[in-house]
Amino acid sequence: MKESIQEHPILAHAARLGHRLLETEEIRRFRLAEEQIQNSSRVNGLIEEIKRKQKELVHAKHYQKSEYIRQLEDELERLREEMDNLPIVREYQQSQVEVNDLLQTLTRIVAQTVSEQLDLDTSGDVGGGGCGSGGPCGCR
Template sequence: MAERHTATNEASRAHEGHSHGHDQHHGHDHGPDGCMIPKFDTRDLLIRDDIMAKAKEIADMIYTSEEVKHYRLAEAQIKGSERVQALIARMKKRQKELVAFQSFQNQKMVDKIEGELVTLQEELDGIPIVDEFQQSQADINYLLQLVMSVIRDTVAQKLDVETDNTEDAPEECSD
């Protein structure tokens, strides 16, 4: 990622330094009042190093959260449970058989295997550690969605505030 970031920075600096005619695409638009409005191609957007550092810091904080600790503990217990692993293996085998019988259009066997899969899933769901594992997955997903929502809402709120303030700004661009 750092190599791409550096290469993109160098390309941007090189682009800024050369002259070009108006008939070429050159990264900005001239508005009706002559303002230069930059346009970005998503492939070329630069991600500031400080933003990436904060994102990694947040990721580390999430990784060391109680929710992730609980998830990792439940995952280890599931991997170490012979009963859970045997049920999962049986379910995978039956799912493969189900696909085969569906391709042969054998509805009687499809129905039978689907019933067995429901029974196996109910047995699996009845194991407390499986329920804990599923709940810990949901907790982590909620945490991630909450972080994303806070970032999105904060940026949107700040953009709305800035948009409201720009109404009072002069219409001419002057640098």
């Protein structure tokens, strides 16, 4: 009987890799920055104020109040800049970039390794322009 995908051994390896990733410095920094953001009354206050202004902006646009729309857009820009300039927000954003880079690199390495191995095992036929399944497209 064919093994189900949930029981596939490679998934156990992937789970272990995922747990190992959680132990990396990049993930630790991200979690710490995330915790600081969540516990910051200043950040949370700015987020609430931004949400309030966005709702007001939706209503102003609905009623076509052009002067009020410009005022709200200016206020939103100021609030976003203020939040983006907070050191803990910059740290959080930087840690997001680092975690994303790590995950992208990991993905690229896995894909490249598998792709190179398939290319060797199929005598270079991978990517020859067809699916190779002999299905409805008729390629083989």
